[in-house]
Amino acid sequence: MVSKQAYLVSDPKDIGDPAGVILPGVGDFGACMDALDERGFKSVVLDLIAAKTPLLGVCVGMQMLFEFSEESGGHAGLGLLPGKVTKLRGARRLPQMQWNTLDLPKDSGGLYVGIAERPWVYFVHSYAITSSEFATATCDYGENFVASVQSGNVFGTQYHPEKSSKAGLSIIANFVSIAEGRAFETDTGN
Amino acid sequence: MEVVRVIPCLDVKDGRVVKGVGFLDLKDAGDPVELAYMYERQGADELVFLDISASVEGRSTLVDLVRDTASAVFIPLTVGGGITSLSQAATILHSGADKVSFNSAAVRAPRLIDEVAKTFGSQSVVVAIDAKWINNRYEVFTHGGTRSTGMDAIAWAKEVEDRGAGEILVTSMDRDGTKEGFDINLVKSLTQATSIPVIASGGVGSIQHFVEGALEGNAQGLLAASVFHYGEISIKEVKDALFSNGLNVRPVEMCS
Numbered sequence: 001m002v003s004k005q006a007y008l009v010s011d012p013k014d015i016g017d018p019a020g021v022i023l024p025g026v027g028d029f030g031a032c033m034d035a036l037d038e039r040g041f042k043s044v045v046l047d048l049i050a051a052k053t054p055l056l057g058v059c060v061g062m063q064m065l066f067e068f069s070e071e072s073g074g075h076a077g078l079g080l081l082p083g084k085v086t087k088l089r090g091a092r093r094l095p096q097m098q099w100n101t102l103d104l105p106k107d108s109g110g111l112y113v114g115i116a117e118r119p120w121v122y123f124v125h126s127y128a129i130t131s132s133e134f135a136t137a138t139c140d141y142g143e144n145f146v147a148s149v150q151s152g153n154v155f156g157t158q159y160h161p162e163k164s165s166k167a168g169l170s171i172i173a174n175f176v177s178i179a180e181g182r183a184f185e186t187d188t189g190n
Numbered sequence: 191m192e193v194v195r196v197i198p199c200l201d202v203k204d205g206r207v208v209k210g211v212g213f214l215d216l217k218d219a220g221d222p223v224e225l226a227y228m229y230e231r232q233g234a235d236e237l238v239f240l241d242i243s244a245s246v247e248g249r250s251t252l253v254d255l256v257r258d259t260a261s262a263v264f265i266p267l268t269v270g271g272g273i274t275s276l277s278q279a280a281t282i283l284h285s286g287a288d289k290v291s292f293n294s295a296a297v298r299a300p301r302l303i304d305e306v307a308k309t310f311g312s313q314s315v316v317v318a319i320d321a322k323w324i325n326n327r328y329e330v331f332t333h334g335g336t337r338s339t340g341m342d343a344i345a346w347a348k349e350v351e352d353r354g355a356g357e358i359l360v361t362s363m364d365r366d367g368t369k370e371g372f373d374i375n376l377v378k379s380l381t382q383a384t385s386i387p388v389i390a391s392g393g394v395g396s397i398q399h400f401v402e403g404a405l406e407g408n409a410q411g412l413l414a415a416s417v418f419h420y421g422e423i424s425i426k427e428v429k430d431a432l433f434s435n436g437l438n439v440r441p442v443e444m445c446s
Contacts (some may be wrong), residue, residue, distance in 0.1 A: 011267070026314065095387070097387050098235075100196055148242045163265060163288065166264075169264060
């Protein structure tokens with residue numbers, strides 16, 4: 001288990017001075033971006049990133065880090081990473097709602113310290129980034145897509161680590177370690 | 191790659207698991223959180239809670255149960271049974287469920303599917319279809335299989351997909367409880383008619399039945415209750431059989 005305190009913040013003034021931030025996102029890309037904007041979180045997120053606060057975008061939260069998504073007619077993202085989110089065209093059945101394996105480069109650092117070579121994680125999505133110079137893991141679902149990214153202190157996972165059992169908890173623990181600015185020594189006991 | 195999911199289903203009433211669970215190594219076989227945790231360790235890919243509480247009190251217990259489960263179990267959780275409105279769905283999803291499953295309520299008010307999909311995303315909407323073979327077609331039944339609707343199950347499946355459902359859970363009423371295996375013809379008809387994931391349910395009695403559901407029915411998920419609860423078949427045995435028949439599964443070794 002990851003034994004760190006987490007807070008759900010729905011008002012920017014409650015965010016305080018966090019060690020790290022998780023940006024979730026489910027459902028429609030445009031609706032997520034609008035919600036972020038309307039509640040005043042867009043500038044907060046950009047300020048946190050400018051201050052090098054570690055940030056983990058999950059699912060649509062990762063997609064929002066990019067410039068644009070073609071979902072429901074097209075919508076601009078936060079534009080922190082170059083690239084466009086597109087529908088998984090090679091897939092026979094959408095959403096991809098299943099476990100799948102990650103292809104990791106050898107000796108992956110960041111979120112993958114101490115993680116098995118081909119970890120199983122849980123995906124729920126119909127859209128994805130198909131290639132990125134910031135990719136840290138890829139996955140195949142009819143076509144190859146980017147399963148996670150890292151650029152400095154900005155991290156993103158297309159999969160849901162919080163629903164990925166043991167591997168997912170280790171990935172979250174790694175993010176927590178990064179947020180605490182120390183080496184991998186977080187309690188990942190089962 | 192495409193990976194088949196193996197999904198135990200737990201019947202829950204007033205916050206407790208009912209319909210006998212035969213495991214002997216549990217402190218309390220009626221505690222849903224303990225069972226959910228055990229199934230995660232045994233390699234379940236997802237879990238379904240089917241709430242059969244009749245009382246309002248039972249419903250508030252369900253919210254606590256979902257919250258407790260979501261903080262102890264880290265695989266996807268679907269909650270179904272008697273969810274009739276967007277606000278009820280919101281309560282369940284905010285408590286930590288990943289998906290809500292609609293059955294009778296979706297038939298009565300199909301707009302509910304659109305509303306929940308629009309608010310929470312298609313990935314959170316499962317439509318459960320109880321189907322029975324009558325007059326040379328599959329007909330939709332509601333209210334726990336007691337009410338006929340006159341609706342064609344295949345047409346209904348297409349409609350719920352169009353309305354934004356992210357997944358279909360199909361139960362064969364002809365096979366449910368018989369241990370004769372999934373109704374492969376029903377499952378295959380639904381997987382051919384739609385392009386969202388389909389979970390097959392109803393009738394599993396042997397390991398081979400799971401293999402048939404995936405191989406012949408082309409189901410993306412295989413759901414069962416009693417064969418798992420009574421320890422007749424283990425999730426590992428199912429996954430080993432699926433794998434040796436050329437299907438992709440998440441290995442059980444990854445889970446404990």
